[in-house]
Amino acid sequence: MNDQWTDLLSEYVDGELAAGERSALEAHLATCGDCRATLGDLRRVVARAKSLEDRAPKADLWSGVAERIGAGRVVAIRSRRFSFSVPQLIAASIALVLLSGGGAWLALKPRPTQGSAFGPRTGPRVTLAVSTGRTDAAIADLQDVFERNKSRLDTSTVRVVRQAFATIDRAIAEARTALQADPSNAYLNLHLADTMRRKLELLRRVNAIAAAQS
Amino acid sequence: MLTTFAAAVLVSLAPLQGETDTTIAVPAGASLSVNNFGGSIVVHAWTQNRVKVHAEHGSRGAIEASLVGNTVTLRASSRHGAPSVVDFDITVPQDMALTLSGTYTEIEVDGVRGAITAETVDGSIDVRGGSGIITLHSIQGSVTLADATGRIEVNSVNESVELSNVSGQIKAETTNGDMTLMGIKSSSVDASTINGDVEYEGTVSDGGTYSFNSHNGDITVSIPEGANVTLSVATANGDIDPSFPLPLTRTEGKHRYTFKLGSGSARMEVESFQGDIQLRRPSEMRLQHKDKDKDKNHEEN
Numbered sequence: 484m485n486d487q488w489t490d491l492l493s494e495y496v497d498g499e500l501a502a503g504e505r506s507a508l509e510a511h512l513a514t515c516g517d518c519r520a521t522l523g524d525l526r527r528v529v530a531r532a533k534s535l536e537d538r539a540p541k542a543d544l545w546s547g548v549a550e551r552i553g554a555g556r557v558v559a560i561r562s563r564r565f566s567f568s569v570p571q572l573i574a575a576s577i578a579l580v581l582l583s584g585g586g587a588w589l590a591l592k593p594r595p596t597q598g599s600a601f602g603p604r605t606g607p608r609v610t611l612a613v614s615t616g617r618t619d620a621a622i623a624d625l626q627d628v629f630e631r632n633k634s635r636l637d638t639s640t641v642r643v644v645r646q647a648f649a650t651i652d653r654a655i656a657e658a659r660t661a662l663q664a665d666p667s668n669a670y671l672n673l674h675l676a677d678t679m680r681r682k683l684e685l686l687r688r689v690n691a692i693a694a695a696q697s
Numbered sequence: 698m699l700t701t702f703a704a705a706v707l708v709s710l711a712p713l714q715g716e717t718d719t720t721i722a723v724p725a726g727a728s729l730s731v732n733n734f735g736g737s738i739v740v741h742a743w744t745q746n747r748v749k750v751h752a753e754h755g756s757r758g759a760i761e762a763s764l765v766g767n768t769v770t771l772r773a774s775s776r777h778g779a780p781s782v783v784d785f786d787i788t789v790p791q792d793m794a795l796t797l798s799g800t801y802t803e804i805e806v807d808g809v810r811g812a813i814t815a816e817t818v819d820g821s822i823d824v825r826g827g828s829g830i831i832t833l834h835s836i837q838g839s840v841t842l843a844d845a846t847g848r849i850e851v852n853s854v855n856e857s858v859e860l861s862n863v864s865g866q867i868k869a870e871t872t873n874g875d876m877t878l879m880g881i882k883s884s885s886v887d888a889s890t891i892n893g894d895v896e897y898e899g900t901v902s903d904g905g906t907y908s909f910n911s912h913n914g915d916i917t918v919s920i921p922e923g924a925n926v927t928l929s930v931a932t933a934n935g936d937i938d939p940s941f942p943l944p945l946t947r948t949e950g951k952h953r954y955t956f957k958l959g960s961g962s963a964r965m966e967v968e969s970f971q972g973d974i975q976l977r978r979p980s981e982m983r984l985q986h987k988d989k990d991k992d993k994n995h996e997e998n
Contacts, residue, residue: 491848637800637801637818639819640818640836640837643855644836644854647854647873650872650891651872654913654970657912657971665952669953670931670952671933671952674912674931674933674968677889678912681870681872681891685854685872689836692818692836
């Protein structure tokens with residue numbers, strides 16, 4: 484599955500693709516089971532997002548976010564037929580990554596919420612505004628996959644990937660520390676969510692490369 | 698004629714002193730797929746409807762070429778199982794779509810006007826030209842793209858990403874490296890790095906969306922005079938340094954500030970956790986970038 488096709492899926496669901504792009508995507512969907520599965524996931528997410536509106540979210544991913552950040556601010560998503568609030572965006576940015584690339588099952592697995600195998604173990608998570616338990620679990624699972632399959636990669640590639648993981652982990656740790664001092668800060672919450680998304684995406688990408696080397 | 702093209706053609710090309718040369722006639726709208734384990738893939742364009750392949754490889758290596766439907770596929774193989782190192786030099790029709798992949802492979806494309814997908818694990822990607830969907834991914838190499846238009850996604854993990862004279866929808870990411878976007882014409886740009894600087898010089902179109910993000914680096918963005926943009930600027934530990942007056946619209950907590958210029962119809966987010974944020978006019982930005990290039994060249998020499 485190619486990220487470029489994945490990016491088109493959202494606009495496809497919204498009926499916003501030009502005819503040429505729509506035809507190209509439909510041709511790709513005919514041969515790519517992963518993209519068809521992601522399309523199904525995306526349709527479910529969109530349907531759920533439309534139904535959320537002013538109701539408080541129930542899933543763990545959303546817990547504590549709305550009350551701490553304040554759900555009043557609504558950010559319009561250009562060229563979309565619905566809009567998200569800031570807390571919804573924080574959760575959705577992670578949830579969509581979990582849903583894409585066949586990662587949805589990871590998010591559904593019950594896991595401990597304390598630190599990942601690779602990431603820094605910081606203080607109690609209750610002090611953070613964003614509930615990151617599921618994301619931590621997904622990262623830990625993907626990290627396990629990487630550790631199992633890293634022998635398929637060249638040692639220099641493994642070294643470079645580890646450096647990148649370390650860089651992202653430091654950024655996550657710094658964002659968490661800043662959030663502990665200022666838990667309601669919207670920028671810090673979004674920055675943490677985005678940095679964790681980066682780690683998930685990198686793990687997915689590296690694991691796909693390792694799998695292709697077999 | 699078309700039936701000739703539609704038929705599957707598979708040629709296992711025998712090496713001659715470690716070199717392979719072949720030319721394949723292709724129909725209009727044909728695409729090229731090349732997979733190489735190690736070495737390089739260099740692609741040029743010409744006006745003929747033929748794909749010309751020159752490959753240099755070890756005496757045990759071979760090149761498999763096939764034309765199935767509209768797709769020419771080139772693959773490096775080895776008689777004894779071990780992956781071979783091949784340097785491909787390929788000339789293709791200008792509008793040909795390319796899918797190029799490798800593991801320890803440098804990729805270079807010049808003058809092609811079709812869609813381009815290039816992915817490598819250890820090697821740089823350097824593309825000039827391209828239109829439509831352009832996807833360039835490297836783990837250990839730098840990625841540069843120039844003179845391209847379309848829906849563009851470029852990323853590296855451990856090196857820099859550079860875009861120049863590029864138009865269309867742009868998404869660019871790296872983890873350990875700088876992000877440089879110069880001469881951009883776009884209403885949708887998303888550029889981010891974790892550990893590096895970000896520079897953007899380009900259009901700020903009415904109704905456009907722009908996002909520039911770094912964790913550890915400085916961000917410098919040009920805002921053209923007369924731009925209509927709502928600018929959201931955030932930094933946890935850095936400074937905000939505009940070279941022109943900015944009307945503050947809103948402050949959110951300690952770290953985020955919103956400014957509205959003109960009608961504010963475009964949305965731009967500029968965020969660096971540790972670094973400074975500089976807002977400049979395009980002429981200042983180009984000058985600053987030139988000075989930075991000079992310093993870089995000086996250091997390298």
